[in-house]
Amino acid sequence: MTASHDKRDFFDGIVPQWILDTEERSARLAEIFIEYELPTSGPVLDIGSGVGILLPYLSDNGSTFVAEIEISMEMLRMAREQHRTLKDVCFMQSDAHNLPFASASFTTAHCFSVYPHFDAPELALREIRRCLRPGGILCILHLMGHEELNELHREAGRAVESDILPPVDDLARTIAQQGFAVTRSVERSDLYLLLATRM
Secondary structure, three states, X not given: OOOOHHHHHHHHHOHHHHOOOHXXXXXXXXXXXXXXXXXOOOOEEEEOOOOOOOHHHHOHHHOOOXXXXXXXXXXXXXXXXXXXXXXXXXXXXXXXXXXXXXXXXXXXXXXXXXXXXXOOHHHHHHHHHHHEEEEEEEEEEEOOOHHHHHHHHHHHOOOOOOOOOOOHHXXXXXXXXXXXXXXXXXXEOOEEXXXXXXX
């Protein structure tokens, strides 16, 4: 299953708005990566990569291969433009339901601000697990809790109004059923974080 055209059009259309608060979100991400020691070991799979906001924390000045996966061509265009000096970064239009990589290709997978947009979350998790090496780390991250995010989606328009993020404990159970061992889960109004290891 792939993402709908409505979602692609939606994310193409919000690029100008999405980049307005990049500086503020980047500052928060920098703090979170340090405080929670988020994984960066490569190769890294960045799913729903948007305009590449995680690249400064993942690319390690070009010494780590990073695959940026995004359904929106406009997001990818902006990401390439903003990060054109980085080496060993691949920008690809795809989604988590059918990842264009061989099994066990990555050490780390990041899903920042994307999990609710998966049309078939369990299928996406199976694909992510397939692409991770044994012992590889999955990181699911949002800069708000599930209630705040779901309200935001309800007000954002038809394309994403039904894209729901479950409470972190519920997601932890789902991920455990897909062959991961959850190592950390945190949820509060300004943070949603789940870390899991591929079994």
